[in-house]
Amino acid sequence: MNSGEQGIGEYLAALMASPRLGEQVVCHRVLPQADAHTAPNRRPWPAAIRDLLSMQGINELYAHQALATDIIRSGRHVVVATPTASGKTLVYNLPVIERFLHDKESRALYLFPLKALAQDQLKNFRQLTAHWPKEARPQAAIYDGDTTPHFRRKIRQSPPAVLMTNPEMLHLSILPHHEQWAVFLASLQYIVVDEVHTYRGVLGSHMAQLFRRLLRICALYGIAPTFIFCSATVGNPGELCRQLTGLPEEHMQVVTQSGAPQGKRHFVFLNPEESPSTAAIQLLQSALARELRTIVYTQSRKMTELISVWVGQKSGPFRERISAYRAGFLPEERREIEARMNSGDLLAVITTSALELGIDIGSLDLCILVGYPGTVMSTLQRGGRVGRATQESAVVLVAGEDALDQYFMRHPHDFFERPAEHAVLNPFNPVILKRHLECAAAERSLRTGRPANRSGAAPSASPEDNSARRDAEPWLQLPPVQAALAELEAEGLLLRDAEGTTVFAARKRPHRHVDLRGAGSSIHIQTGEGTVIGSVDGIKALRETHPGAVYLHKGETWIVTALDLEARTATVTAPPGGRVDYYTRVRGNKETEILEVLDQKTLWGTRISLGRLRVTETVTGFEKRNTRGGTLLGITPLSLPPQVFETEGLWFEIPMEAQRATEDAFLHFMGSIHALEHAAIGMLPLLVMTDRNDLGGISTPMHAQVGKPAVFIYDGMPGGAGLTRLAFSRADEMFASTLAAIRDCGCELGCPSCVHSPKCGSGNRPIDKAGALFLLGQLEAHRTAPHTVVDAPTQIVHASSVIVHPSSTRPQPKSPPAGLPLPALPEPEKEPTTPARxxxxxxxxxxxxxxxxxxxxxxxxxxxxxxxxxxxxxxxxxxxxxxxxxxxxxxxxxxxxxxxxxxxxxxxxxxxxxxxxxxxxxxxxxxxxxxxxxxxxxxxxxxxxxxxxxxxxxxxxxxxxxxxxxxxxxxxxxxxxxxxxxxxxxxxxxxxxxxxxxxxxxxxxxxxxxxx
The missing domain is CATH 3.30.420.10 (Ribonuclease H-like superfamily/Ribonuclease H)
Structure with a gap:
């Protein structure tokens, strides 16, 4: 047993015996050691590759590496979804290098979500062939925001065998100027997409269109590259990548069974009596005393800085061996920290999610999670940072007061038995789709074949139509795209040619107006002098950058002094002394209108529906709360315009008999459904890979269209992200976990661990925990196996404006085929109106x-x-x-x-x-x-x-x-x-x-x- 293993054993024994922290440990589970499983490749590697592997001390690949590389070498797309430190880098580097040996003009595009990942992988790639003669090595280069104009020009003129970049550069620099990249694109054989599980939600919807645009430009140059996707353990890797690319499911092979070895790993759940940060500091101090190499994950930049400063002040000789690591650091600062951690010079690093992804910082012994990361996948991903050398290691989860944290403290077995969440996205989010179609048209005109007639229907076919039909791009029958193109043409953003068969973009470079990380138009945040310090998605602007809001950016505190929605700017100023002793939280109200019912089913004695909603959110004021304890200091009214957007959501009705029973028990009915709404939203991340901040909710004692009380939960971004669509399919689990969260919480009146929401617009009033529990009990009494509604759907008031699809005829979501959707644009039906004179x-x-x-x-x-x-x-x-x-x-x-x-x-x-x-x-x-x-x-x-x-x-x-x-x-x-x-x-x-x-x-x- 080495000293690290002795240290982990001693560390855990001391923790369990601690009179202060030992009683706070609610679970200790040991994941046993796993041996390596290797396998030969179906087709032997060339001598140069065998020599390369031998230099790395590898005689045979792990079984999943061998299988994945066999798939890639046969020209098929692959998704490799295996745990951290399972050797996914070799999966894509080996086939790329082998192809280069056969064809010196072949090219590969590597996409990474973070710049630091590209830097790390560039080093790994170069090390693989460092012993080869320089003229024989495949060259690799990074093309990102840190690349100087001089090197950008050199890379375009003489592209390397491997180009490493990120989605933003592909969107803004490569596709709009594809003519300058013709040499690279015409030889593109592989597209490597690392950490693909991060491409979900809004970003995933953008990436779905970005990949379709990329495939479309590749087709222009006569290339059909092979996709190599690498992911952390996720519930639906194949479906995710199919939605991202539109490639047929049968063309996408999935590898999930890892053959990599793993050392013994301890999981400890600790529910602190004091604050999570205080417990984390005590745990870290004990680890430093035993010289355990430790990573601490926090939930915010501010917490990262506070813990690192706090520990540094009390850690004596270890002060210089601890560092924070977060977004906002300069690239050279981040790389220095990575190198010091890798070399062992640093003993501990405190970070946000920035180090969750596969940046190499060496082998660690201990991972401390300050708060549940939000998903099982992220927890395993962060925990996979330790024990990479197969040594004994430990992961300690320090719970916060959030509902999910406390749920797992009360049900730790559920964490270990629960499969990884599904990553979801909406590839046809209408808001995002329109923006990328405009970009696609600017990159290359859209070929729609024969024009539609004035009624919107295609004219009857004739022999001379055949060439036009063959020339049309293969997306003519996709209704979401037809609707998006029609709207873009009506807005003057897309224009047809004289024959009506080809569509052009009205603007030359619409790309700069598209933010891949947001669904709405961005609001620029600037100082009084006009210096832009950041941006916020337009849909979040009124909540986060309203006048008077406290705004945190890169560890600095700012006060918003003005918000100009027309100019799309928020002006901020630094407070006296650089900090304030309060934070702000908005108050407001919301309304929802049902536009279309997509699906319905009955379960738990009620009817639950999925559909399109129009949500109106109005911010009416904001609270000032003390940073210590959250005491309310005051409420400031605001007069701001309402925000209206369309999205997807689910809703469930409250039966009138359940309402009467609740009221007869002298419980607050509105407080009951309000608490139920909060608790359900808090539990949804168990089912869907999301954050509760990506969801919105409304509870109403009487909804005019439903005709009875209802609770709505919706995707909190325009167009929707597919979150509630998946939650609808798992509604039975949603109700069961919500009931467990409320029932098992030890509080009396309700708290953030069960029915309070940190972003409630009414300040968590009214809230009735007992009423929510009673109401769920009423529903559970009628719990049956869920079944689809096949009779008449819910009667919707004012139904003339609402489309209802009964189950037997409802449209089934379909994944798009490969390429970019480009249907013919129907001309609107209209009768010419001629004035008399x-x-x-x-x-x-x-x-x-x-x-x-x-x-x-x-x-x-x-x-x-x-x-x-x-x-x-x-x-x-x-x-x-x-x-x-x-x-x-x-x-x-x-x-x-x-x-x-x-x-x-x-x-x-x-x-x-x-x-x-x-x-x-x-x-x-x-x-x-x-x-x-x-x-x-x-x-x-x-x-x-x-x-x-x-x-x-x-x-x-x-x-x-x-x-x-x-x-x-x-x-x-x-x-x-x-x-x-x-x-x-x-x-x-x-x-x-x-x-x-x-x-x-x-x-x-x-x-x-x-x-x-």
Whole structure:
């Protein structure tokens, strides 16, 4: 037995015997040692690879490594989901290096969620072939935010065999500029996605579209690369990767059985009587005294810093051998800490989740978790940091007061028997989907084949249609994408070509407007001097950056002084002394509207439903609470606009007899369902890999659409992330764990361990723990095996606006096939509406803007000629300045007056000749409509040339010269030609729903218009 093993044994014995902490240990379980299982590869490795492995002291691969590399070498996609320290790095490096030996031009893309991971893996990759001659080695390079412009250019011009980067760089730098990466992309053989379990929720929805965009660009260069996914132990690795890529399930092979050895590992659950941080400090001090190499995981940056400072002050000779590690440190600071930990110079590191992923910091003896990490997977992942050299090790979980922490303290056996959670995402989140479709169109135009007709249906096929159909991209039948493309075209963000078969992005670089970590538009957080220090997702802005909020950023405290939603900025200032002795928490109210019922079933004596919801959240004020003890210091009212978003959620009805029984027992019914809502949300992370902050809830004693009391739980981001969809499928477990959490909590009136929520908008009032327990008892009395509702679904009030799918006909969620969804965009069904009599007007002036002092003084320009078209008579009439009163009087006879820049120019010029408010006339300004749709101006000459091949005959400057030369007839002919073009554009847009213009790339593109 080595000294480390002796130290762990002595450490645990001392803990159990401690009069202070021993009684607080609620569970001690030992996971036995596991021997290695090796296996040969089906096809022997080349001599160079065998030599490489021999240099690493490896004679034969672990069984899972051999199986996974066999799959990869056969050209198939693979997901390797095995525990930490099981050798997943070799799984992808060996096939990549072997391919390089056969083909020096082959390339591989390695994607890591963190920069530090890329640095760590670059070192590992180079070490593998360090003994080879330099000219024979496959080169690897990192391309991320820390790469200098000089090296970025070199990498693009001469790409290495292995490019290591992150999702943001793929999104912002590689795909938008894929022409500059043609050499790399045309030779791309492998895409390695490490730590794929982190791509869930909102980030997962972004990654699902990012991978589809990547595959689409690869197809452009004639490449179909092999995916190699590596993951921690997760409940659904194959399904996760299939949703991320859209690749067929049968093409994705999963390896989950690890052949790696493991030393004996102790798990200790400790429920402290004092604060978790105090207990963690005592545990760490004892470990340092025995020179155990230790990692301490905390739940926040602030706690990381506090514990490291506290321990450093009391640790005497070990002060210089302890360090914090968190996001916000400079790259060189993080790498120094990693190196010192790896070498043994540091004995302990205190960190947030930043070191949860596979960054190599050597072999550790002890892991202290200050608070339950939120999932079984994260707990095992963090615990896997110890015992990597197969030595005896220990993991100590110090519980906080959170509901999940206390649940496992009361039911420790459940932790060890419970499988890893499922990672969930919504690959077709409508908000995120639209943003990536716009990016995809900017990277490469979207081929939709034959255009749909005005009814939105595809025209009947004909032989000449076959080539167009073959040219279309294979996503034409996906309803979510069709809807997203239709909305983007209606918003002017996507534009069709003249034939209607190809779609272009209106903006050249929409990528910079997409934040891969958020669902809404970001709010920039800046100091009073304008320095941007961070950002927050738009949906969270009113909760986290409202005026008066305390905002923590990189360990520093700021006070929000202003929030400008229109400018999308929050202004902050540093408080006197740099800190405040309080924190803030918002108060508010919420409403929910059912938009669509997707599924229903009955269980626990009630009906539970899944559907689309519209949620309205209003922040009404905020609390100030003392940082020591959480005492309420005051409430400040706020007047902020409501936030409205659509998402997915589940809800369950409270039977009227259960309500009556609760009230007859003199329990607070509203407090009961409110407590039930909080407890259920607190337990959902047992079932779904999420944080309770990603969920929202509403409990109401009477919901107008349901017609009875109901409790709603929803995904707290626009479009939904698939969280409540999975929770709905496991609703029986949700009720059972919620009941256990409330029943087994030792408090009397309710606490954060059972029915209180740290983010409750009403300050956890009213709350009735006893009532929630009674209500669940009423439901449990009618508990039966869950069954799907096949009769009439819940009667929804105002159901005309709600779509209800009974079980027998409800749509089943399907995973998309590979590639990016690109259906034909149906033109909306509409009947042309023609005013009884309309006019088209254009005015030419006597003086230029420069002559009168600017465009804002157009009333001084005078009129040389104005031409008015009358649709009733089908005539064009020219008016000189002396006939302006006559023409202006006639305008009142028309149902509509059409012009091009008529509101901002023509009416301003004519205002010199009348006291009437011309803009009050029924007017259609074509330029104004097009500018609002495209966000930029398009000239009449461009529109006429593209739509009819009819350019303008002259321009305004020529008309001014003609006026000075007395050529009024020439001006009249030119002006009439402009009116004729404007009239024809109006009729074309009215009848076809679009006009054409030529974009900067020289392509004729449709602008959808609805002349009203």
């Amino acid at each position: 309309y006019a088209v007007l254009d005015v030419e002036t006597r003086r230029s803007a420069q002559e009168v002092g600017g465009w804002n003084k157009a009333e001084r320009m005078g009129v040389s000629v104005a031409v008015l078209y009358d649709s009733a008579a089908d005539t064009y009439t020219a008016y000189t300045q002396d006939r302006m009163p006559e023409m202006l009087n006639s305008l009142a006879d028309y149902d509509l007056i059409v012009g091009f820049n008529i509101l901002r120019f023509d009416y301003r010029v004519l205002s010199a000749f009348t006291t009437r408010n011309l803009s009050a006339l029924p007017t259609l300004d074509m330029l104004d409509i097009i500018r609002k749709r495209l966000s930029y101006r398009v000239s009449l000459d461009n529109l006429g040339s593209a739509t009819f091949n009819a350019p303008k005959s002259a321009d305004g400057l020529q008309a001014l010269r003609w006026w000075k030369e007395g050529k009024v007839d020439e001006i009249a002919r030119y002006c009439e030609q402009d009116v004729r073009i404007t009239r024809n554009l109006y009729l074309h847009g009215r009848d076809h729903g679009y006009v054409l213009f030529t974009n900067k790339s020289g392509q004729k593109v449709r602008i959808p218009v609805d002349w009203k």
